Amino acid sequence: MSVGQEKGLEDQSDDRNLPLSDVRVLDLTGSYAGPTATMLLADMGASVVKVEDPHGDDTRRWGPPFVNGASTWFLSANRNKRGVCLDLKTSEGAEALQRLLAASDVLITSFNPSKLDRLGLAPDEVTQRHPDLVYCLISGFGLDGPDSALSGYDLIAQARSGLMSVTGASPDSPQRVSTALSDSVAGLVASFAIACAVYHQRRTGHGDVVDISLLDSALFLMAPRVAAFLAGAEEPRPCGATDSVLTPYQSFATKDRPIVVAAGNDMMWRRLCSALGDDQLAADPELATTAGRQRNRPRVVATVAEHLRRRPATEWLARFAELGVPSSAIHTLTEVVNDPQLEYRESIIKADHPIAGPTEMVGPPWRLRSHPSRDIRLPAPGLGEHTGEVLAELNPDT
Structure with missing residues (x-):
């Protein structure tokens, strides 16, 4: 009681x-x-x-x-x-x-x-x-x-x-x-x-x-950003829908609508390169690690963006799902409330x-x-x- x-x-x-x-x-x-x-x-x-x-x-x-x-x-x-x-x-x-x-x-x-x-x-x-x-x-x-x-x-x-x-x-x-x-x-x-x-x-x-x-x-x-700053990182600045460390970890335009792609580790980066069909990108030693991709962020983002603009979002998302690359369309609330995963789990x-x-x-x-x-x-x-x-x-x- x-x-x-x-x-x-x-x-x-x-x-x-x-x-x-x-x-x-x-x-x-x-x-x-x-x-x-x-x-x-x-x-x-x-x-x-x-x-x-x-x-x-x-x-x-x-x-x-x-x-x-x-x-x-x-x-x-x-x-x-x-x-x-x-x-x-x-x-x-x-x-x-x-x-x-x-x-x-x-x-x-x-x-x-x-x-x-x-x-x-x-x-x-x-x-x-x-x-x-x-x-x-x-x-x-x-x-x-x-x-x-x-x-x-x-x-x-x-x-x-x-x-x-x-x-x-x-x-x-x-x-x-x-x-x-x-x-x-x-x-x-x-x-x-x-x-x-x-x-x-x-x-x-x-x-x-x-x-x-x-x-x-x-x-x-803000805990990870504060910890990095107190450890000597530069004052962080706005970076849109990107991440301060991981690359690529952001939104990209496709042929018909924007999507997000999250290469959260080196294995996922290699999977992404495979999904893009870019063996040269996968073999580049300067891009093999998180730190290397961060140093070369403009080149990485530009190359991935060039690939993704060539096909519609549904094709990329299906290929990424098949190869284990985390990705998603950027859903409107109309799509959110009709999401089959959320419907199955009775999230609404x-x-x-x-x-x-x-x-x-x-x-x-x-x-x-x-x-x-x-x-x-x-x-x-x-x-x-x-x-x-x-x-x-x-x-x-x-």
């Missing part, structure tokens, strides 16, 4: 075999990083109660598109949760929040430090009252340091981590990776760290404080939402042999949809 069950919050999981089915999570997050973290925990079976103020999570208004008034941003990060609406500025709302907190194993919040202080939810204050609680804060810049009070967004994290400085076609046109990259990574990192902290909690009876920032998460994506999952109706979204990026079902247990909640139900479960003497 979990801490949450002992304190009066019922298990709403439909499958007790999921790894986190006895973990109770109180979700005080908004926008995207925090909801992603709690959704991943919920996908693993955790009972997640999402608390919103009467204004609701900002992502409820992110759009278009809206499906029958429901934001697809909100739907994509809030499945398998129950929703509670509380006005924390009132004594009733604050009291209900404390009861929910006492019934939880994990608290995850994305409030800024000043708001945490006003609500009595600062880490030291909460963990002193609940020493067995796992407390997680997701913020722009972390719990401490000179910029800890600043607001953080994905764009800011991508810029400040150096990610944008190496993304794009040239130094004059730095590019943001066009998705909520640092938010999604921060959510993944937070869910992993929380799961580890819960494991420690169950072994020792002690909670922990998990400090996750968008900046640290974006910086983690479906839910019947009471407001939006039948909806589709990206599922969790893992598979469990012990639990092969990909079904959504609960669609993303309406604002305050489960308030009465959840509060009625709490032990009034808690």
Whole structure:
């Protein structure tokens, strides 16, 4: 029996075999990083109660598109949760929040430090009252340091981590990776760290404080580039769809559409030369190693590009697949959602939402042999949809 069950919050999981089915999570997050973290925990079976103020999570208004008034941003990060609406500025709302907190194993919040202080939810204050609680804060810049009070967004994290400085076609046109990259990574990192902290909690009876920032998460994506720079490499520059070390490892034009080719090692380079039918290229000793191809990058790229322009993409991709050369067309989302591999693995999952109706979204990026079902247990909640139900479960003497 979990801490949450002992304190009066019922298990709403439909499958007790999921790894986190006895973990109770109180979700005080908004926008995207925090909801992603709690959704991943919920996908693993955790009972997640999402608390919103009467204004609701900002992502409820992110759009278009809206499906029958429901934001697809909100739907994509809030499945398998129950929703509670509380006005924390009132004594009733604050009291209900404390009861929910006492019934939880994990608290995850994305409030800024000043708001945490006003609500009595600062880490030291909460963990002193609940020493067995796992407390997680997701913020722009972390719990401490000179910029800890600043607001953080994905764009800011991508810029400040150096990610944008190496993304794009040239130094004059730095590019943001066009998705909520640092938010999604921060959510993944937070869910992993929380799961580890819960494991420690169950072994020792002690909670922990998990400090996750968008900046640290974006910086983690830059780890190989930072390591190379600190080891003496030159300041990296944007290099389009190429790689700083491997050659060729980039996009190329074919007769009809662009593809990518990844010669990740010397064997794959020889296979590529064979697929191109270029024995002279394969026999060149200056190109036999990764370092040699890097030194001769312009010649390598120009020669491969000349070959690839002669035939359509489907012919090259079939030949590369036959010879074991990693390659792919650059898919549009129309092609992504109809990809036979993704369809077979049910990577896009479906839910019947009471407001939006039948909806589709990206599922969790893992598979469990012990639990092969990909079904959504609960669609993303309406604002305050489960308030009465959840509060009625709490032990009034808690």
